[in-house]
Amino acid sequence: MSEFVEKATEEKKKRPKTVRKVEPIRSKKVIRETLEALSQDRSRIGERRYLLFASGIYLGRRVGDLLKLKVGDVKGMKNLAIVEEKTGKSMSMAINETLQEIYRERLRDRDPAEPLFASSRANRITGRFNAIDKRTALRDIKEVARIARLPADYRIGTHTMRKTFGYWYYKTFGDMATLMKMFNHSKAEITLIYIGITDDQLRMAFRKTKDLYDD
DSSP: OOHHHHHHHHHHHHSOOOOOOOOOOOOHHHHHHHHHHHHTOOSHHHHHHHHHHHHHHHHOOOHHHHTTOBHHHHTTOSEEEEEOTTTOOEEEEEOOHHHHHHHHHHSTTSOTTSBSSBOSSOOTTTOOOOBOOHHHHHHHHHHHHHHHTOOTTOOOOTHHHHHHHHHHHHHHHOOHHHHHHHHTOSOHHHHHHHHTHHHHHHHHHHHHGGGTTOO
């Protein structure tokens, strides 16, 4: 490798990486229409996407924690207890009535031992359906974005559901203290940045600058 190429490679390594921050869905209308559209697809994959999106926006958990769930963890249940994959902390929460109804309708004939979010094909050796991985979950969420008709440049990812939950919880109730506990955040500033409220405030501030130099 030439000295020029080596120098260029080192300079590239030093450059800060561009981070495309995942955003919440900021429209209740879009959320309602997306849930309705997803509910119409009764294929195995369609059912999974519907359950994943509904679970994500109503439970506000990281996708890694959702993917560990079994049908029996939520079927006929009013409460859910998990141990967070990232922090190792135990979290106990109520399953709200809307999500209870979705589970009641969609899990009626499902085996409690099955993964809640199962692959579309059975394992060749065991004949069982394994839980999907995070990569498959991301593909599912990107398909949800297509169904929701979000703009092509909308920054969506597996954290979108959790951020959507936090965004609308805060916008609806204004209860930052409880939301911080839900997310295990130590500072309100972290939560505001995470759920996109800080971005909203900055955008609003920049819009005001149109009159900045008027008399």
